[in-house]
Amino acid sequence: MPKYTLNINRTQYLVEAESDTPLLYILRDYLELIGPRFGCGLSQCGSCNVLLNGSASTSCMLPVSSIGDAEIKTLEGLASTSGKLHVVQEAFVKEQAAQCGYCLNGMVMAAVGLLNKNPNPDDAEIRNALQMNLCRCGAHTRIIRAIKTAAKTFKPDQS
Numbered sequence: 001m002p003k004y005t006l007n008i009n010r011t012q013y014l015v016e017a018e019s020d021t022p023l024l025y026i027l028r029d030y031l032e033l034i035g036p037r038f039g040c041g042l043s044q045c046g047s048c049n050v051l052l053n054g055s056a057s058t059s060c061m062l063p064v065s066s067i068g069d070a071e072i073k074t075l076e077g078l079a080s081t082s083g084k085l086h087v088v089q090e091a092f093v094k095e096q097a098a099q100c101g102y103c104l105n106g107m108v109m110a111a112v113g114l115l116n117k118n119p120n121p122d123d124a125e126i127r128n129a130l131q132m133n134l135c136r137c138g139a140h141t142r143i144i145r146a147i148k149t150a151a152k153t154f155k156p157d158q159s
Contacts, residue, residue: 001016001017001018002016002017002018002019002065003015003016004016004017004064004065004067005069006026006064006067006072007069007070007071007072008027008031008033008072008073008074008077009033009072009073009074009076009077010077010081013031015030015031015064017030017064019063019064019065020063020064020065021063021064022059022060022061022062022063022064023050023059023062023063023064023067023072024036024038024048024059024060024062026064027050027059027072027074033074033076035074035075035076035105036048036049036050036059036074036075036105036109037102037105037106038060039060039102039103039106039134040060040134041060041061042060042061043058043060043061044132044134045103045106045132045133045134046058046103046106046107046109046110046130046132046133046134047102047103047105047106047133047134048060048105048106049105049106049109049110049113049133050072050073050074050109051071051072051073051074051109051112051113051116052067052070052071052072053070053071054071054073054113054116054156055113055116055117056106056109056110056112056113056114056129057113058132075105075108075109078108078112086108086112087150087153087154088108088111088112088115088146088147088150088154089108090150091146091147091149091150092104092107092108092111092143092146092150094146094149095142095143095145095146095149096142097139097142097143097145097146098137098139098142099137099138099139100137103133103134103135103136103137106133107130107133107135107143110129110130110132110133111126111129111130111143111146111147111150113129114126114129114147115147115150115151115154115156116156119151119154119155119156120151121147121151123144126144126147126148127144130143130144
């Protein structure tokens with residue numbers, strides 16, 4: 001079986017897996033990083049979002065063989081090494097931007113990916129960035145408010 005060296009949350013991991021194994025399975029099943037969640041399995045709901053070189057990317061259909069030396073960041077890796085929450089995580093808590101929490105990983109990772117590209121997005125840009133993230137709880141207004149709150153203090157090198 002092939003071996004892959006993956007750079008995840010500032011740590012290198014050597015994993016052995018079939019080349020078509022989805023990154024999500026590596027993260028959850030082998031490395032026990034449970035921030036990214038299995039939702040639809042079709043890259044359509046955003047629950048499995050991770051940051052791939054700073055951009056939000058679904059991991060449920062991304063084969064491990066395609067990762068190369070990309071920097072992967074999961075929800076667990078957003079907090080600082082001292083345990084301080086990322087500014088986006090803090091804003092989601094402050095604005096109570098979750099109900100059931102199932103979509104939360106995808107929303108947070110999409111928000112960080114957006115702010116990495118555009119640290120001062122308007123409402124339309126935020127909605128566009130969240131378009132691939134499904135939330136049935138109706139927390140969208142609070143999620144948008146949380147992203148605007150985070151943008152006030154976000155620095156792109158934070159993630």
